[in-house]
Amino acid sequence: MSRLATPWARAAGALYMVAACTAALGSDAYDVARDAARAAQALQDQGRWTDAQASLDAAAARCGSAPDARSCRSLVRYSQGYLAQREARLHPDDAPALLASAEDRYRAVLAEEPAHEATLRNLALVYVGLGRDEAAEAVLRQAMAVDAARTGRAALQLGQLYRDEGKFDAALATYQQAAAAAPADSAPPQAIVALYATAPERAAELRAMLAGWEATFPAVVDTGYRQILARATDAQVRERTVLDWVSLVARQGWVGPTTFAGLPLDWPPLADAARYVANPETPPAYGWWAAGPVRRSVLAQLALATAQAPEARATPARALRRLQVGMQFCPGYEAYQYDLQMKDAWPTRLELARATLALLAREPELDPKQAQQRWLVDELFFGKAGAYQSRDLAAMQRFHTTLGRWYAERGEWTGGSSTNGIFQLEHAIAVAGQRAARGEPWQPLQQEKQLLAGGYEKIGKPAQARAMYLDAASAFLDTDQVDEALDALGNADRIGGATGYPSDQATLRSLRQVATTRQALAADRLPPDFADAPAQRWLALPATTDAARRQRFKVLADLALRERDGQQPQAAATHAGAAFDALLSLKSLVGTADLVRLEQVLPLATAGADLGERGAVQVASLAATTGGDLARGLYVPAAGRPMYAVIRGDAVIAGRVGARVRASAALAGQVRRISVEAGHLDVFMREGSGDATKEAARTLQDVPGVRSLALISG
Amino acid sequence: MNQFSRTLLGVLAAGVLLPAGAVDRPAVGVAFDLNVPRWQGQFGARRDELQAKVAAQVAAWMSQQMGFADFDAGSAGPQRLVLHLDVAPDAGAHQFKETQLRLELADVAAAAPLVWRFRSDERYAEPTGGVDAFAQEVALRLVDVDKQALVRQVLSKVPIASEAALWKDPVGWVIPFRKTDLCMDFKSMLRIENMLPSGAGPVLKEFLARASGDFAPREAAHAPSALRGRLFTEPVPAQDGLADLGRARPELVAVRAVYVTEYLPLQPCSKPVPPERVDFRGAPR
Numbered sequence: 001m002s003r004l005a006t007p008w009a010r011a012a013g014a015l016y017m018v019a020a021c022t023a024a025l026g027s028d029a030y031d032v033a034r035d036a037a038r039a040a041q042a043l044q045d046q047g048r049w050t051d052a053q054a055s056l057d058a059a060a061a062r063c064g065s066a067p068d069a070r071s072c073r074s075l076v077r078y079s080q081g082y083l084a085q086r087e088a089r090l091h092p093d094d095a096p097a098l099l100a101s102a103e104d105r106y107r108a109v110l111a112e113e114p115a116h117e118a119t120l121r122n123l124a125l126v127y128v129g130l131g132r133d134e135a136a137e138a139v140l141r142q143a144m145a146v147d148a149a150r151t152g153r154a155a156l157q158l159g160q161l162y163r164d165e166g167k168f169d170a171a172l173a174t175y176q177q178a179a180a181a182a183p184a185d186s187a188p189p190q191a192i193v194a195l196y197a198t199a200p201e202r203a204a205e206l207r208a209m210l211a212g213w214e215a216t217f218p219a220v221v222d223t224g225y226r227q228i229l230a231r232a233t234d235a236q237v238r239e240r241t242v243l244d245w246v247s248l249v250a251r252q253g254w255v256g257p258t259t260f261a262g263l264p265l266d267w268p269p270l271a272d273a274a275r276y277v278a279n280p281e282t283p284p285a286y287g288w289w290a291a292g293p294v295r296r297s298v299l300a301q302l303a304l305a306t307a308q309a310p311e312a313r314a315t316p317a318r319a320l321r322r323l324q325v326g327m328q329f330c331p332g333y334e335a336y337q338y339d340l341q342m343k344d345a346w347p348t349r350l351e352l353a354r355a356t357l358a359l360l361a362r363e364p365e366l367d368p369k370q371a372q373q374r375w376l377v378d379e380l381f382f383g384k385a386g387a388y389q390s391r392d393l394a395a396m397q398r399f400h401t402t403l404g405r406w407y408a409e410r411g412e413w414t415g416g417s418s419t420n421g422i423f424q425l426e427h428a429i430a431v432a433g434q435r436a437a438r439g440e441p442w443q444p445l446q447q448e449k450q451l452l453a454g455g456y457e458k459i460g461k462p463a464q465a466r467a468m469y470l471d472a473a474s475a476f477l478d479t480d481q482v483d484e485a486l487d488a489l490g491n492a493d494r495i496g497g498a499t500g501y502p503s504d505q506a507t508l509r510s511l512r513q514v515a516t517t518r519q520a521l522a523a524d525r526l527p528p529d530f531a532d533a534p535a536q537r538w539l540a541l542p543a544t545t546d547a548a549r550r551q552r553f554k555v556l557a558d559l560a561l562r563e564r565d566g567q568q569p570q571a572a573a574t575h576a577g578a579a580f581d582a583l584l585s586l587k588s589l590v591g592t593a594d595l596v597r598l599e600q601v602l603p604l605a606t607a608g609a610d611l612g613e614r615g616a617v618q619v620a621s622l623a624a625t626t627g628g629d630l631a632r633g634l635y636v637p638a639a640g641r642p643m644y645a646v647i648r649g650d651a652v653i654a655g656r657v658g659a660r661v662r663a664s665a666a667l668a669g670q671v672r673r674i675s676v677e678a679g680h681l682d683v684f685m686r687e688g689s690g691d692a693t694k695e696a697a698r699t700l701q702d703v704p705g706v707r708s709l710a711l712i713s714g
Numbered sequence: 715m716n717q718f719s720r721t722l723l724g725v726l727a728a729g730v731l732l733p734a735g736a737v738d739r740p741a742v743g744v745a746f747d748l749n750v751p752r753w754q755g756q757f758g759a760r761r762d763e764l765q766a767k768v769a770a771q772v773a774a775w776m777s778q779q780m781g782f783a784d785f786d787a788g789s790a791g792p793q794r795l796v797l798h799l800d801v802a803p804d805a806g807a808h809q810f811k812e813t814q815l816r817l818e819l820a821d822v823a824a825a826a827p828l829v830w831r832f833r834s835d836e837r838y839a840e841p842t843g844g845v846d847a848f849a850q851e852v853a854l855r856l857v858d859v860d861k862q863a864l865v866r867q868v869l870s871k872v873p874i875a876s877e878a879a880l881w882k883d884p885v886g887w888v889i890p891f892r893k894t895d896l897c898m899d900f901k902s903m904l905r906i907e908n909m910l911p912s913g914a915g916p917v918l919k920e921f922l923a924r925a926s927g928d929f930a931p932r933e934a935a936h937a938p939s940a941l942r943g944r945l946f947t948e949p950v951p952a953q954d955g956l957a958d959l960g961r962a963r964p965e966l967v968a969v970r971a972v973y974v975t976e977y978l979p980l981q982p983c984s985k986p987v988p989p990e991r992v993d994f995r996g997a998p999r
Contacts, residue, residue, distance in 0.1 A: 030995060037989040071994040079989040086986070089892070092939050113994060118987040125986050156982040191981040194899055219861040223978070226862070254860035257826045258867055262903070262976060310829045313804040358835075362808045401836060447839060481841050592850035593843030610995060619854060637837040638855050675995070 029072040033059050037079035044083055056080050074109050078119060081105030085126060095129060102126045115146040121154055128161065136161055144177070150627055150678075152178035156191055163195055171195050184620035184646060186217045193224040203232035207241055215641060216621050218252055229263055229270065242269045243298045247346060250301035253308060273302065280306035281321045283328055293331035294341050300330035300348045304355055316363045323356045333383035347387055347395050353379050354402050361406060377403065381418070393435045400428035401448065413455045422459065425452040439623060440642045441633030442546065442588035446475035450488060457495065466495045470504055473511050474547050478590040480554070482522065485515045514551045521558050531559065531575075539578075549586040550594075553579050557597040560604055569607075576604035577659040584652070588633035595619065595634060595645055602651060609654035610675040616651035620644050628652065628679060628705045650676040653705045657681065660703065666695040679707035687713060737890040739784045740874050741791035744773040745820075746852070747798045750813055756842055764845045771853040772797050779861065781897025781983060782874050782974050793872050794820040799832060799852065810835040815855060817864065822871045828863055830855070865977045870905065873971040878906060879941060880964045881929075885956075886948040888929045888941050889972055896945070897983040900925050903976035904947055909968040910958055916968070919955040922975065923947035 036059030043052035056076055063072035081102040088098035106123040109116060120143035127136035140161065143154035155178035162171035172195060179188035189209075196206040210224045225245035232238050249255055260274040269288045276284040280303060289299045303326025306312060312319040330349045336342050357376045360367040367373055380399060387395040404424030407413070413421050425448050436442045453468035469492035476485035489512050492504070517536065520526045531539055539552060556579035563572035579601050589595060595617070602616050621641050623631040628649025636643050653676045661667045670692035675682040683700065685693050693711050700709060746768035748754055748761055757764050769787035776785040776795070785795070798816040805811035813832040832855055833840065842848040874896070878887040887906055893899065902925045909916040929946040931937045949956055959967070 034989070041988070068995070074994040075989060075992070078992060078994070082986055082989055092942050116992075116994070118992045122986040125984060128984075153982060157984060160982060160984060187981045190979060194978065194981065197901060218858070222860075222862060249860075252858065252860065253830055254863065256828075256860070256863055256867070258863050261862075261866055308831075310803070310827055313802055316804050319804065359804075362804065362806060362835075405836070447836075479841055480843060591841070591843050591847060592854070593841075593847035595850055596843070596846040610993065621857075636851055636854055637840040638831075638833045638851050640831070640858060643854065 029063055030068045030075065032062060033072045033075040033079075037075060040079060040083055044086060049083075049087055052083055053080070056083070070112055074113050074116070077105045077109045078122075081109070081119075081122060081126075085122065085129075088129060099126050099129045103130075115142075117143050117146050117154060120146070121157055124154075124157060124161075133161060133165060147181060150181045152181035152185060152188055155181060156187060159191055159195070163191075163198070168195065168199055181626065183622065183626065184216075184618055186220050189213050189217050189220045190223070193220060193227060196224070197227055197231070200228075200231040201233055203228045203234060203237045203241070207237060207244065211244065214248060218248060221248060222252075222254065226263060229267075238267070239269065242273070243295065246273055247298050247301055250298075250305040251346065253305055255302060255305040255309060273299065277302060277306060281318065281325060283325050286329070292341065293335040293339055294345060296329055296331050297335075297342065297345050297348045300326045300352060301346065302326075303330070304348065304352055307355060307359075316359060316366060320356065320359055320363075320366055323352055323359065326352050327356070333379075333385075336383070337385065337389060344390070347383075347390075347392065350380065350383050350387060350395065350399065353383065354399060357402060357406065361409070373406075377406065377419075393431055393438075397428055397431040397435065400424045400431060404428050404448065405451070408451050408455060411458075413459045422452065422455050425455065436588065436633070439633070441635045441644070442478075442590065443635055444475035444478040444590055446472055446479055446481065446484070449475050450484075453488070453491065457491075462495045466492045467504060469495070470507055470511065473515070477511070477514060477518070477551060477554075478547070480518075480591065480593050482515050482519050485511070486519070489515065510548075514555070517555060518551075518558070521555065521562070524562065546586050546588070549582055550588070550590060553582040553586060553589075554594065554597065556582060557601045560601055561597070564600075564604060572604050573607055573658070574662055576601045577655065577662055580605040580655040581659060583632070584630070584655075586632070588635060589645055590635045592634075592636055598645060598647070602647070602655065605658055606651055606654035607658065608671070608673045609651075609658065610673065611648065611650050611654060616648050618646045618648075620646050649679065649705055653679065653681060653703060656703050656705075657683075657700055660699050661696075664695060664699050666692055667699065671696065679705055680710075681706045681708065682710045682712060685711060685713040737875065737895075739782060739891075739896065740793060740872055741789045742776075742783045742785050742872060743789035743791055743794040744769045744776065744785050744787045745794060745796045746772060747796055749798050749800045750811075751801075752838075753799075753842055753848075757845070757848075760845055764849060767845060767849040768797070768852050771849055772856065775853065775856045779979070780865070780869060780977060781979060782977060783869065783872055793822075795868070796820050797852075802831075805835070808835070810838045813838065815852070815859075817859065817868055819868055819871050826867060828860065828867050830858055830860070862976075866975060869977075870973050870975045873973055875972040876970065878969040878972055880908075880959075880962075880967045880969065881931075881946070882960075882964060884948060885960050886926070886946055887923060887969065887972075888944050888946055891945055892943050893925070893928065893945050893980055894983055894985055897980045898925060898945070898974070899978040899980040900927065902974065902978045903950075905973040905975050906947070907970040907972075908959070909970055910955065910962055911966040912958070916966075918970070919959065921953055921956065921959065922950045924950060 036055055040052040040055045043055060056079055060073065060076040063069050063076060084098045084102035084105065088095040088102070091098070103123065103126050106119050106126065109119045110123070113119065120139045124136040124140045124143065127133070127139065137158065140154050140158040144158065147154050155174050159171045159174035159178060162174060172192065175188050175191045175195065178191070182188065192209065193206065196202060206224055207228060210221045214221050222245070225241050225248065228241045229238060229245060232241070249259060255277060259277065260270065263270050265271045265274055272284065272287045272289055276299065284299065289295045303322055307319045307322035307326070312322055327349070330352055331342070333349055336345060336347060336349065353376050357373060357380065360373045360376070380403060384399050387399060404421050407421035407424060417423065428448055429445055429452065432443045432445055449468055449472035453465050453472055456465035456468055469488045473485040473488035473492065476482070476488055489508060492508055496504070496508070517526070530536060539555060556575050560572045560575035560579055563575060579597070583598065589598065599617050606616070619634065621643055623644045630647045630649070630652050631644045632647070634643040634645045654674060657674055661671050670686050672684045672686055674684065681700065681703070683696055685696060693713055696711055697709070700706070746765045748757065748765055754761060766787065773785040773787045796818055798818070800814055800816055802812040802814050812835045814829050815832050817828045832852070843851070875890050878889045880887055889904070904923050904925065906921050906923055908919050908921065910919045924947060925945050926948045927946045929937070929941050929944045949959070
């Protein structure tokens with residue numbers, strides 16, 4: 001079979017190669033082989049090893065003349081190798097012979113499938129079992145080279161081999177390759193941490209790496225810091241690490257009765273911190289922690305964490321006491337602003353004040369005259385400059401939101417330049433916008449917008465109120481709260497009618513159209529051809545705003561899913577493809593409901609595509625992608641950090657190919673199946689589809705991301 | 715007692731105690747309990763469906779993270795792990811309530827509940843998005859569980875084995891699993907309950923032990939092949955009763971239960987990829 005490299009294919013225009021392949025794909029023999037593999041495993045589980053072998057031998061005999069003989073043979077041999085490998089684990093005395101048999105089987109698979117990564121990895125384990133480390137290393141290097149799905153598993157396996165051989169640097173380099181291949185996977189960082197356990201003298205290197213993983217893999221970082229604290233030989237590294245670790249566990253809320261278990265409590269910094277956590281309502285005897293504002297600020301983070309511990313939450317007065325103790329020894333705002341050591345410090349004092357304010361607002365009997373709250377609000381204003389100075393947008397938004405809601409609950413919409421609900425909510429929304437502009441997920445903030453619109457109305461600013469109700473309506477549509485969106489639109493309409501501010505009529509109309517369409521769709525009241533109605537033209541038009549694209553994605557996805565459930569596969573695939581197109585053009589998804597839409601629509605949009613082992617959509621807490629993967633911001637109400645939906649590059653290609661195939665009358669019904677692996681696209685055409693094959697070459701040669709294209713007929 | 719006879723006694727004890735074949739990991743059932751009235755009302759008749767879905771997701775996540783037990787939403791085993799979604803206890807009558815996740819083993823006293831935040835009070839009124847979306851949201855919050863505490867406070871109450879072989883040179887236990895069976899790396903910590911002989915008859919003694927190697931004694935001929943390659947664990951020094959253990963005749967020591975108290979996952983777990991996870995259809999590459 002020949003393969004076209006895409007640049008060449010582009011230049012060559014309609015040039016193509018049709019592989020003469022006899023494979024009638026999806027035929028029975030492969031499925032029979034798969035069933036046989038499953039049955040053989042069950043027999044082995046029952047201790048019937050000989051029967052298991054016999055059943056696979058019988059399956060192999062059936063592959064011989066089948067149309068999909070090659071894939072059938074490979075699966076049977078692979079299963080034979082796997083079962084022999086398994087049997088060797090159960091019967092160590094017979095292991096050498098069993099592993100030799102497994103090697104033969106895997107080698108036979110590789111003779112026909114030289115780049116089959118799982119076979120290479122299993123074969124490497126066989127070699128490890130036989131004590132042939134050099135052979136294992138060689139096949140793992142091959143497996144790394146063909147890791148099409150970028151799982152990084154082969155690299156991890158090779159790293160472990162090096163680790164077991166005591167080759168620290170080789171293991172580290174290989175684990176780092178695994179981390180680069182699969183940046184959202186916690187396994188490579190975990191392996192790196194375990195590797196450094198063998199070299200406590202290199203703790204400084206580990207600490208530097210851990211800092212970079214805190215946001216993504218906090219549990220792995222926790223393990224790493226604990227390891228350094230327990231075993232590192234360099235006193236300076238331990239002192240720095242204890243600050244890193246305490247700050248991490250406090251921010252994560254991982255402070256409880258077992259937090260210090262397993263750590264060397266004969267070391268004063270840890271002993272003092274543990275003593276304080278055991279008795280957080282008493283100001284700590286500072287000791288080591290008193291030396292400088294950085295240490296005091298980190299220790300104060302523990303105060304915040306203990307105030308949010310379950311036993312404190314059950315007794316608000318106790319939580320308040322813990323917060324007050326924290327405020328006592330936490331450095332003042334001036335330290336955060338002017339002390340160079342504190343330049344990058346987490347804003348502990350601000351967070352303590354914010355938590356105290358929230359607690360007092362929730363528990364009015366703790367502060368009947370609101371004197372403490374007023375004091376804290378002043379304190380927050382005094383210190384908020386720190387968050388601005390460090391450009392910590394997340395902190396800035398938190399404080400504006402806290403203050404905005406606090407003022408709004410008291411109906412304090414005006415007064416001072418910033419001591420009012422309007423100013424604070426406006427800034428909360430604006431800062432959220434800045435965060436989205438720098439690549440974080442879009443936050444709808446529908447409640448804040450609704451609250452602010454009401455505030456504008458109360459202080460007699462109808463134009464702003466109307467505009468903000470429209471923003472709120474759009475945000476409610478983002479969060480699938482259609483009834484609330486219609487209420488907000490009603491408010492906008494009411495204000496416009498009463499005060500003569502009709503400037504946003506077009507926006508109002510289009511939002512209402514979207515809302516009513518979505519309402520009817522949810523209630524299953526839309527006629528089958530509704531999408532063709534003039535009022536729904538917005539579905540087909542190129543959307544100019546991200547908000548409009550999000551709505552288009554939602555409606556088309558819901559439509560596709562309704563058609564799927566209504567047994568209309570063609571229409572479902574068409575609308576799923578359109579939803580997928582809409583998704584490609586937007587920046588963020590809103591809520592896990594959108595994530596579910598994406599996960600359900602993708603198989604419809606890529607129907608008939610083989611995408612290999614790895615899932616098509618993953619959720620990660622970093623936007624970094626590799627090899628054509630696509631990251632979209634994902635707003636999740638419960639998430640404590642930005643989240644991203646990462647769509648695998650091969651799935652994106654499959655979706656684009658599916659859309660082009662569906663759009664081409666010449667290709668309709670002529671493509672049996674496609675397979676995408678690391679950008680290599682195989683298109684399996686029906687037998688005798690000569691013209692369609694030419695058309696496929698012309699249509700698919702320039703699909704973005706495709707590295708090579710093979711057209712296979714038969 | 716010379717080294718040979720010590721070894722022989724160890725072998726005798728081991729031969730009696732450990733089975734030759736594979737031992738199953740403990741089965742832990744997983745359940746989810748939606749305990750927030752607002753959301754209970756919203757899900758209504760679909761609450762059971764939601765609870766089942768989340769339980770399945772939690773079981774899958776736990777299986778991925780904690781290789782020393784077999785988590786299954788449908789399991790009816792003696793151990794049942796329950797994830798509760800509650801209103802925070804200090805939410806009071808406030809309109810917007812913080813919600814929290816709480817993980818516990820049913821009917822087992824834990825040192826303290828393992829609790830972490832679900833949604834802040836500011837996001838309490840956000841819609842759930844339906845069964846699938848809400849199940850996803852809960853699943854995404856699992857990443858912020860304190861894994862150290864999850865093992866120490868909760869899962870350390872689940873016995874992973876009710877047998878182990880005492881070895882005398884050096885003193886330690888061979889547990890009935892290989893490290894790849896549990897995906898457990900060396901330096902993981904276990905708690906081992908033993909019935910030790912005493913003047914008053916057998917008495918219960920607990921020891922903490924660290925996984926330190928794959929059992930492969932020098933005098934291989936004297937060790938049953940069933941033990942070879944299993945995890946060998948050595949007691950943490952300076953524990954009460956350790957001297958008694960060192961003096962005890964192995965055949966008179968009965969291991970009652972083995973628990974994991976500190977889990978270091980083995981990465982990669984290095985198990986062969988099973989046939990059901992491979993696909994040979996498509997063009998050869």
